[in-house]
Amino acid sequence: MFLQFLLIIGGVVLVLWGADRLTDGAVALAERMKMPQIVIGLTIVAIGTSAPELCVSLVSALKGTPDLAVGNVVGSNIFNTLLIVGVAAMVAPMTILPSTVRRDLPVAVVASFTLAVMVLADGDLSRLDAILLLVGFLLFMWGTLHGAKGITDNGETMTKDYSLLKSVLLLLVGLAGLVVGSNIFVNGATAVAQQLGVSEAVIGLTIVAGGTSLPELATSVVAARKGNSGIAIGNVLGSNVMNVLLILGAAGVICPMQVLGITAIDFALLAGSALLLWLFCYTKLTVARWEGAVLTAIFMAYMAWLVAAAIQAS
Helix, strand or coil, rough: CEEEEEHHHHHHHHHHHHHHHHHHHHHEEEEEEHCCHHHHHHHHHHHHHHHHCCHHHHHHHCCCCCHHHHHHHHHHHHHHHHHHHHHHHCCCCEEECHHHHHHHHHHHHHHHHHHHHHHHHHHHHHHHHHHHHHHHHHHHHHHHHCCCCCCCCCCCCCCCCCEEEEEHHHHHHHHHHHHHHHHHHHHHHHHHHHHHCCCCCHHHHHHHHHCCHHHHHHHHHHHHHCCHHHHHHHHHHHHHHHHHHHHHHHHHHHHECCCCCCCCHHHHHHHHHHHHHHHHHHHHCCEEEEHHHHHHHHHHHHHHHHHHHHHCCC
């Protein structure tokens, strides 16, 4: 058990280090490519920080543990929307682009509601459902890249002037640190949870979801602290959409899944949190500190409910 805790701590340290490198490289690359930070956050950074969820969910589906695969994505998106945006907004209020409110946030809301309806309708994620999710992902990526023209970054500037080679190297090294650190964390945390007798669904919704979301948390908080709201919010939204459309779409196509342990409450919070974030962003195109505190408080209450339910079940 002591060794597992050391792995958890080491994974967290590596993730934080990787997030710092990733943010510097991504911001510099966005400036050098003349692309808005929100687009970099929605694509390059989001894909990189979603790599742990992709690995965990694919392996879980192939190994016949669908509750862990779906719980990982549902828990990660709840973690992203409530805790990551909440903490990042409390660190520094986040400015939201009008295009994000009009297009990116609605896509995240629709993806969340679509997944909830698909699974709750008959208790499984069929291959047809998964194909529809993948089609949605392709449409989202096309719309993001097509809509990049004419978007500005609300005056946000990059923090360091790196060469193209250094920017790309920082991006790759940061992504490697995030993925490796997250894997170390998840392995250690999952081993501890299994020794304590926690169910697959709860492991997926809490420890594994938190572990695979560490890249998003670290990246968004570091980006917010450096004044790069486009990277911070784009990373969260891009990861949420990719978690549902790409990761569960790919996993479901390879191995259709029957979902038993993820409840209607979990799916309701998944969709409801995305809708609440949209409303917060829609009002004044910002997520204020008090709104970040509200999101964080809802997440803490949900975690307390999950832990209490797990203790009662055992």
